[in-house]
Amino acid sequence: MKALFICDNKEEWTKLSQLFMGNFPKVELICALNGHDALEHLSYEGPFAIVMIEASIKDDDPSLLGKEVLDTVGERPIIFIGTKAFIKDRVDDDLYNNHPINGIIYNPYDAENFKDVIGQSLDWAKQEEFEESIEEMDRDDLLPMRIRNFYMFKIVPYDVYLELTQTKFIKIIKRNRPYTHSKIQTYAKKNIKNLYLGKNDFILMLEEGIKKVTENLLQKNQSNVKYLGNQIRGALIIQQYIRAIGVSDDIQALCSLIIETTDRIFRKQGNYKNLFDDIPFKNGDFAEQAIMTSYYCEAILHNLGWKSDLSRKKLGLASLLQDSTLSNEDLMKVDGPQDPNLQMFTKDEQDEFLTHPIKAAEIARHFQGYSEVDFVIAQQHERPDGTGFPFGVTVNKLSAHSCAFILASTFVCRFAISKRTPEDKIRILDQLRFEYNVGNFKETLQALEKSIRV
Numbered sequence: 001m002k003a004l005f006i007c008d009n010k011e012e013w014t015k016l017s018q019l020f021m022g023n024f025p026k027v028e029l030i031c032a033l034n035g036h037d038a039l040e041h042l043s044y045e046g047p048f049a050i051v052m053i054e055a056s057i058k059d060d061d062p063s064l065l066g067k068e069v070l071d072t073v074g075e076r077p078i079i080f081i082g083t084k085a086f087i088k089d090r091v092d093d094d095l096y097n098n099h100p101i102n103g104i105i106y107n108p109y110d111a112e113n114f115k116d117v118i119g120q121s122l123d124w125a126k127q128e129e130f131e132e133s134i135e136e137m138d139r140d141d142l143l144p145m146r147i148r149n150f151y152m153f154k155i156v157p158y159d160v161y162l163e164l165t166q167t168k169f170i171k172i173i174k175r176n177r178p179y180t181h182s183k184i185q186t187y188a189k190k191n192i193k194n195l196y197l198g199k200n201d202f203i204l205m206l207e208e209g210i211k212k213v214t215e216n217l218l219q220k221n222q223s224n225v226k227y228l229g230n231q232i233r234g235a236l237i238i239q240q241y242i243r244a245i246g247v248s249d250d251i252q253a254l255c256s257l258i259i260e261t262t263d264r265i266f267r268k269q270g271n272y273k274n275l276f277d278d279i280p281f282k283n284g285d286f287a288e289q290a291i292m293t294s295y296y297c298e299a300i301l302h303n304l305g306w307k308s309d310l311s312r313k314k315l316g317l318a319s320l321l322q323d324s325t326l327s328n329e330d331l332m333k334v335d336g337p338q339d340p341n342l343q344m345f346t347k348d349e350q351d352e353f354l355t356h357p358i359k360a361a362e363i364a365r366h367f368q369g370y371s372e373v374d375f376v377i378a379q380q381h382e383r384p385d386g387t388g389f390p391f392g393v394t395v396n397k398l399s400a401h402s403c404a405f406i407l408a409s410t411f412v413c414r415f416a417i418s419k420r421t422p423e424d425k426i427r428i429l430d431q432l433r434f435e436y437n438v439g440n441f442k443e444t445l446q447a448l449e450k451s452i453r454v
């Protein structure tokens with residue numbers, strides 16, 4: 001079992017380590033100089049049965065640090081160590097009274113006080129089965145779940161793992177135990193993209209997500225930001241579900257609900273230019289791109305005066321499915337087969353990228369009521385001069401729907417990999433004007449431009 005001691009005085013490290021060796025030899029003591037280092041240890045080297053904070057620590061407020069630890073790793077004993085004066089001045093009574101096991105160890109140390117407080121914490125940890133938390137697992141038994149799914153819940157009936165190595169995983173969320181969103185944020189900030197679930201749990205969690213997003217989208221009189229947030233969550237679920245499982249009735253129903261919601265919000269909005277500012281475009285990931293693309297498609301159709309429901313549905317579904325087969329989101333930075341960046345990916349990922357328009361088109365054929373959407377999706381990366389992929393066709397072979405979709409999705413993807421400022425929008429439009437202002441693209445480009453330039 002491990003214990004963590006946060007203290008900026010290394011002499012105290014030695015003293016405490018001797019006390020542990022004398023009284024609890026099985027406990028491995030890890031020491032951290034400050035809160036930042038402590039959170040690194042807690043995130044990656046856990047589980048820690050006990051967290052101890054030196055009350056005289058200079059760079060952190062011990063009470064705030066205690067709260068931050070609890071927010072990050074969930075409920076566990078926090079022990080404050082220090083002289084009576086420092087404990088009185090710097091430790092918030094409420095914090096250590098909140099948990100029955102939280103305690104205080106006074107310095108100079110008293111052996112009985114030390115054994116009593118540490119002993120109680122270790123008993124608590126044993127009950128919580130902390131030792132089971134790092135596990136050797138066969139990765140074929142697990143599926144990666146995008147980390148942002150976990151913001152949708154506060155408690156899940158599944159064990160959730162973080163990947164440490166190819167075979168070692170640490171359980172960071174226990175089934176049916178509440179977790180905090182700041183805990184998820186801590187991992188997200190460290191660029192962790194996926195957490196892992198057992199295969200059955202993965203499917204159950206997506207199904208639960210479908211239910212929740214559906215309920216939220218069906219609620220009346222919500223703000224645009226709420227609907228848009230739920231549409232993005234829905235797009236994320238659709239993409240993951242399709243990659244892991246395929247197309248189901250539930251997924252078809254969710255796609256059509258998201259498409260209807262886009263249309264409803266777009267029509268309700270008097271000035272749709274403001275709508276684009278409401279779209280939460282924080283990560284620029286495939287889910288956010290899908291929803292933003294679908295709104296630009298609506299704007300293009302509106303500006304072209306096309307009123308057909310089928311056009312709207314077709315471009316809506318194309319937006320949701322376009323990149324659904326890509327597992328590595330960094331592939332969005334690749335421009336095409338000639339882009340040298342493509343070489344930075346594995347052979348499998350390169351193949352995945354070059355075939356994704358065709359694979360996504362195959363998936364679209366399972367959907368009823370969106371005729372010829374597969375052509376639009378297959379042509380998503382074609383260019384007017386024939387330098388696109390996978391077919392390399394020129395503008396005269398592209399339908400008006402394909403042209404509208406190519407422009408909306410290319411615009412959104414370039415915006416996603418930019419700094420995402422209003423100036424970037426104008427710069428990307430200028431690029432598109434230079435590359436796409438021919439044939440069927442001409443009118444569509446004007447319609448896109450009208451929705452962006454104020």
Ligand SMILES: [Fe+2]
Nearest residue numbers: 322323356380
């Ligand atoms: Fe794509």
